């Protein structure tokens with residue numbers, strides 16, 4: 001049953017999202033991207049607003065910040081659009097804003113990064129200041145993005161040794177983000193990307209005047225198969241307490257050592273702090289595990305190599321794209337059931353949390 005919410009392509013996911021939003025009587029907006037999708041189709045970040053326009057509380061659910069991770073986020077959004085939870089939210093003065101395909105180019109073209117090889121979850125930083133140096137990434141860049149694809153045996157051996165040597169390095173870690181290698185992994189870019197500007201304008205307009213905003217940003221690719229790690233990276237202690245009381249003691253503050261995700265700079269959800277400064281905010285990055293990390297890493301290396309070799313043989317390019325899709329989207333019914341089951345519980349907890357803080361009058 002769960003599998004029916006998952007689509008095979010970006011184009012199919014978009015069409016189904018728009019149809020379901022229409023059926024749910026949502027207010028829909030489309031922000032069309034300047035480039036085309038892999039099949040020549042129009043690509044866009046679409047939004048659906050369900051609930052009163054003047055709702056005091058807002059739940060945002062966003063998908064596809066990292067391209068094909070959007071298969072899961074889109075399925076979560078589609079399931080929610082058909083769920084009676086929406087009615088319960090509306091009755092308690094909680095509106096829901098679904099942001100479909102933060103990175104529509106990557107979703108359609110099956111790449112985690114955007115049209116400029118930017119990792120959008122490293123792009124929402126303050127570009128008036130230099131991006132933090134990442135000496136750990138610096139040490140390994142030349143091995144991560146090889147000269148040839150597939151990588152040579154020598155490259156694989158050297159990379160494995162370097163990864164073992166750097167395994168304890170977390171802050172920064174290899175994936176914390178870097179601004180020096182536009183052809184590399186986890187690249188921040190040097191200015192706000194199209195998706196950054198688009199998301200900020202959406203959040204600024206729809207978040208204006210709200211009392212409390214919660215944000216679930218759905219990702220995949222890290223952690224145990226099908227498990228949704230609830231990552232919280234916010235600073236004020238009272239916000240962490242609130243998040244713990246809503247989402248439970250398995251919430252992971254991203255600064256803690258046990259998180260599957262290292263501390264990063266330029267997180268998407270943090271833009272709400274800047275765009276909606278008067279609202280109380282409770283953001284979460286929801287990270288579902290897929291395949292073992294060496295397979296995920298290999299797919300990302302292939303993606304980076306391909307970005308630097310647009311003349312690659314079509315069969316090589318197609319194989320890399322497929323490996324990226326497989327690394328971030330497990331096409332298996334048990335996995336899909338885990339994704340949607342955990343998401344529904346989180347959506348309910350978040351709606352209850354937003355409504356309760358209003359009813360008790362104790363936010364922010």
Ligand SMILES: [Zn+2]
Nearest residue numbers: 066069219220
């Ligand atoms: Zn992600």
